[in-house]
Amino acid sequence: MHRAPRPAVPRTSRNCTFLIPRRMPKQIEPVKRLAYSIPETAAALGISESTVKRLIQNGELASAKVLKRTVVPVAAIRKLLGS
Numbered sequence: 001m002h003r004a005p006r007p008a009v010p011r012t013s014r015n016c017t018f019l020i021p022r023r024m025p026k027q028i029e030p031v032k033r034l035a036y037s038i039p040e041t042a043a044a045l046g047i048s049e050s051t052v053k054r055l056i057q058n059g060e061l062a063s064a065k066v067l068k069r070t071v072v073p074v075a076a077i078r079k080l081l082g083s
Contacts, residue, residue: 035064035071044077055080 041061042049052072055061062076 033074035066035073036077038070038072041072041077045080 036044038049038052038056042052045052052061056063056070056072061072061080063070063072065071
């Protein structure tokens with residue numbers, strides 16, 4: 001979520017008014033997701049979380065553990081969909 005840069009703020013000194021420019025935020029490129037959580041996978045496929053878990057248990061959908069979290073790689077989702 002990016003905010004629009006704020007305009008310069010007028011500041012006053014004893015004898016003059018001047019503008020102090022605000023720092024422009026760095027442009028951050030969006031990162032492509034490599035994997036989704038089980039709830040995100042279920043929402044993307046339009047199925048329940050329990051169905052996603054069953055697909056993982058049956059070996060029909062690949063998954064990986066990242067720390068304590070189970071994630072489903074995007075490639076595995078595409079393979080399941082056949083595209």
